[in-house]
Amino acid sequence: MSGRSAGLQAGNSPSSINTANLDWLAAQAASSPTTIGSDLWLLFQNDLNWPTVAEHESSILLSPHTHSDALAACAKLNEGLTPINGSFFTADISKLLTYASLETGNPLSQHYWVDGSRQCTAISVAGRSALPCATKLPTLCANSAPNKVSGQTDLSPTWQVQVNAGKLTATGTRDHLSFRFLGIPYADKPERWTYSSLYTGPPQISALKFGSPCSQTGNPPTGAEDCLFLNVFTPFLPGPTHTGSKHKPVMFWIHGGAFTNGEGSDAIFDGGNLASRADVVVVTFNYRLGALGFLALNDGVTNGNFGLGDQITALHWVQEHISSFGGDPTRVTILGQSAGAGSVRALLGSPPAIGLFSGAIAESNLAGFAYAHTYSEYFTIEQEVETAAAAFLNDVHCGNVTSDQVLDCLKAVPWQTLQTAANAPRYPVVDGKILVRDRLSVDGKGPVNSAAHVMFGWMAGDGVDFAGSYPKSGTTQLASVQGIGIAANLSSTALSSGLFPRPSTGNDTLDTFNVTGRIATDGEFSCLDQATAHSAAIHKVFKSMWTYQFERSYMGYEPIPGLCDPPVTETHPFGDPSLPYFQCHSGELYFTFGTLGQDLRPFRDEFDLPFEQVMVDSWASFARSFNPNPSAAFLAARGYTTTAKALAQWGPWKDVTSKEPVRILAWPSRGSDWLEQPQCNVLGFPLDFYEKQ
Numbered sequence: 001m002s003g004r005s006a007g008l009q010a011g012n013s014p015s016s017i018n019t020a021n022l023d024w025l026a027a028q029a030a031s032s033p034t035t036i037g038s039d040l041w042l043l044f045q046n047d048l049n050w051p052t053v054a055e056h057e058s059s060i061l062l063s064p065h066t067h068s069d070a071l072a073a074c075a076k077l078n079e080g081l082t083p084i085n086g087s088f089f090t091a092d093i094s095k096l097l098t099y100a101s102l103e104t105g106n107p108l109s110q111h112y113w114v115d116g117s118r119q120c121t122a123i124s125v126a127g128r129s130a131l132p133c134a135t136k137l138p139t140l141c142a143n144s145a146p147n148k149v150s151g152q153t154d155l156s157p158t159w160q161v162q163v164n165a166g167k168l169t170a171t172g173t174r175d176h177l178s179f180r181f182l183g184i185p186y187a188d189k190p191e192r193w194t195y196s197s198l199y200t201g202p203p204q205i206s207a208l209k210f211g212s213p214c215s216q217t218g219n220p221p222t223g224a225e226d227c228l229f230l231n232v233f234t235p236f237l238p239g240p241t242h243t244g245s246k247h248k249p250v251m252f253w254i255h256g257g258a259f260t261n262g263e264g265s266d267a268i269f270d271g272g273n274l275a276s277r278a279d280v281v282v283v284t285f286n287y288r289l290g291a292l293g294f295l296a297l298n299d300g301v302t303n304g305n306f307g308l309g310d311q312i313t314a315l316h317w318v319q320e321h322i323s324s325f326g327g328d329p330t331r332v333t334i335l336g337q338s339a340g341a342g343s344v345r346a347l348l349g350s351p352p353a354i355g356l357f358s359g360a361i362a363e364s365n366l367a368g369f370a371y372a373h374t375y376s377e378y379f380t381i382e383q384e385v386e387t388a389a390a391a392f393l394n395d396v397h398c399g400n401v402t403s404d405q406v407l408d409c410l411k412a413v414p415w416q417t418l419q420t421a422a423n424a425p426r427y428p429v430v431d432g433k434i435l436v437r438d439r440l441s442v443d444g445k446g447p448v449n450s451a452a453h454v455m456f457g458w459m460a461g462d463g464v465d466f467a468g469s470y471p472k473s474g475t476t477q478l479a480s481v482q483g484i485g486i487a488a489n490l491s492s493t494a495l496s497s498g499l500f501p502r503p504s505t506g507n508d509t510l511d512t513f514n515v516t517g518r519i520a521t522d523g524e525f526s527c528l529d530q531a532t533a534h535s536a537a538i539h540k541v542f543k544s545m546w547t548y549q550f551e552r553s554y555m556g557y558e559p560i561p562g563l564c565d566p567p568v569t570e571t572h573p574f575g576d577p578s579l580p581y582f583q584c585h586s587g588e589l590y591f592t593f594g595t596l597g598q599d600l601r602p603f604r605d606e607f608d609l610p611f612e613q614v615m616v617d618s619w620a621s622f623a624r625s626f627n628p629n630p631s632a633a634f635l636a637a638r639g640y641t642t643t644a645k646a647l648a649q650w651g652p653w654k655d656v657t658s659k660e661p662v663r664i665l666a667w668p669s670r671g672s673d674w675l676e677q678p679q680c681n682v683l684g685f686p687l688d689f690y691e692k693q
Contacts, residue, residue, distance in 0.1 A: 030171050031076045032162035032237075038063040038073060039239040039246070040161070042143060043100070044177055045092040045639070046277040048597040048612050056092055057082065058143035058176045061100060061112070063239060067120045067133040070113045074141035078158045081115035082140040084123060095639035097125050102637040103246060103279075106138075113139045147176035150595045151267030155208055163237060165324035168199075172207040177272035178233045181325065182265070183211035186285065186317040187228040187310065192411050193295060193302050195309040196228055196288075198316060207232075213263035214286045214293070217424075221416040223263075225292065230285035230314055231264055233271030236326030247328035249623040252318060252357065253284045254311060256338030256364075256586070259426040260290045260419075273594035277613075278620030281327035285314045291424040292415060296381045296431065297389060299403060303431040304381060308346055312434070315347075315356040333359030333623040337589060338557075341365035341456075342375035345532075346428055347449075348542075349440040354449045359626050361455045361619070363592070364462050364585055365529055368685055370485030371466055372524035376532075378438045379429050388425040395421035442532050442690050444539035453626035454536065456529045457548035457665075461582040463520025464513075464564070465557050471512045477502065480516045486523065490683070494519055497682045517582065519683070522676050527685035530662070530674055535690035537656045545656045546628060549675060551666035552577055552611055553587025554596055554604075566604065574604040588665075591615040607667040610642045615665070617643045618653070628653050628663075 033040055041061040059082045062073055074080055101108050111122035120133040145159040159173045172181035184207050187196035211229025236248055255262040264284035271282025287310035296304030319329045334357045336344045341362035347353040367376035393399040396417055398409035430438055437446040468483030481491040503511050533547045556564045564584035566575035590596035594616040603609050621630040629652050635644040653663045660671025
């Protein structure tokens, strides 16, 4: 029996039933859209402000019922009708009902059954009324499931819910924000260095807990080889007679981590906040990493890109099953950060991935010199062998066997040894199937997902964490820049150009690092991401193209502790973002997932929360309409006045065909011409870089 699911197979005696089976048996009492005979639409007015979350009620909207049937339907959810009191009605319900009307097309005068002081109480946007109990009305059930910190789940059977997705039956749960289905196996456990295929195991799945991350480096190494799981956070579960008109946009998150680390179950990526505020379906998942995900050999069989293949398998799972979880398979946006952004870039040009998604957001895609080039310029298999695989075989003591014995030797090596080897491969390669060209074809000369709408962006200080070690007292500026991993002549040229002036703060090592970090940001992120967008727009490669630079961050990747934090002052004990600080790699993640307020991390000033709201609304708008400007109708219906006012003051985010091709994301945000172009020219990465290749 597979430990990945909770299937009870025929012939098992009670003594042989394992814990997973007992979990599944207990879940048979779980409610479902089928047993209730209705759509389940979880509505919550999420302002992303953790300290005030208890002030907001959560409800589940059902299809029309008579009053008695409404009570029975709510009881199947272990709930009663939504209680109405003055503050809840004025603060939340009117907004939620206005949005329900926008989504369903029902008039604002539509009434809904609720719990009130009279026997059969109904409400509309205009107020409450007593209506005949036999009237069939949409029903608002209470949702008293608890609000949990991101990444935590209440396992009480009270909140559990079941979904039938084709041959699969998944038992998940709900909390105050969304329905949660965790640890769903999307693929059968693959043999080492074979491509994954869709899950064919037992159909009954316990989706209450996150699955294991994929095996990866660490001290000690963590994860497991049986790791191809995904998680679905959704506000909507369609009923048995649903027509599909309410299915939600899907945001398919690809985690970063240098292709060696990371997991879809990271608490930062908990999708409940994004799902509830934006009314979208969020999918996070794991894919194979390091040597197990990216080893390529010159044997004609081991062609690499197994981790990218897992991503494509997960996208196939989404196409096949996500409608049962409330998602619209025609509106799938892939988005990822760092190595996840590199994955987005790769999938945009991967023939097997074409048609599996319609939107793509690449956050901090690496490209350029030194460490960054392998994320956007792909090795041939021969180059990968020369760069890493040959030394890797020696690392794990498989370098002295005959060529036909290599795989057998590798398969006998513990995964911990494979993943922590000094030369463990992590490179996407041109394998002839998943990747067929050594770069994304923004020049119009190769395969590309031409139906996609695309956004590329970066942090203002993205390269700070890739600029080498922090300089010591006496480290010369030239030596510091060479520490990035670029040639001495290019370092000298860049410094002598006068385009990277050295600040004068009185802190000599910090001033040195400022220059180095700026060169690293331009040369490993912003220059070629801008060139990518520029060339794609010229050749009309994608349906639309957008770019941004993030200039407000929260923590981020910090190989040098404290480097990415704003200065602490008497008035700002957690740091003052209005003062100069490095906006580092990964510093946008709390804001775009909306998990800053729910992750118990403090807001530093009066703008962190509204900025987070605007970013969630903008990212979700791209998923909804492939345009990062939220519609005025959506913002008005949801009551998102902060975002509406800010965007009205700042003006619209314009695409790259405009005179303001780059959006500066800060408080306030603004449009800009292409950034750092003289600097990019000196570094050898001009705006027309891909036109000259």
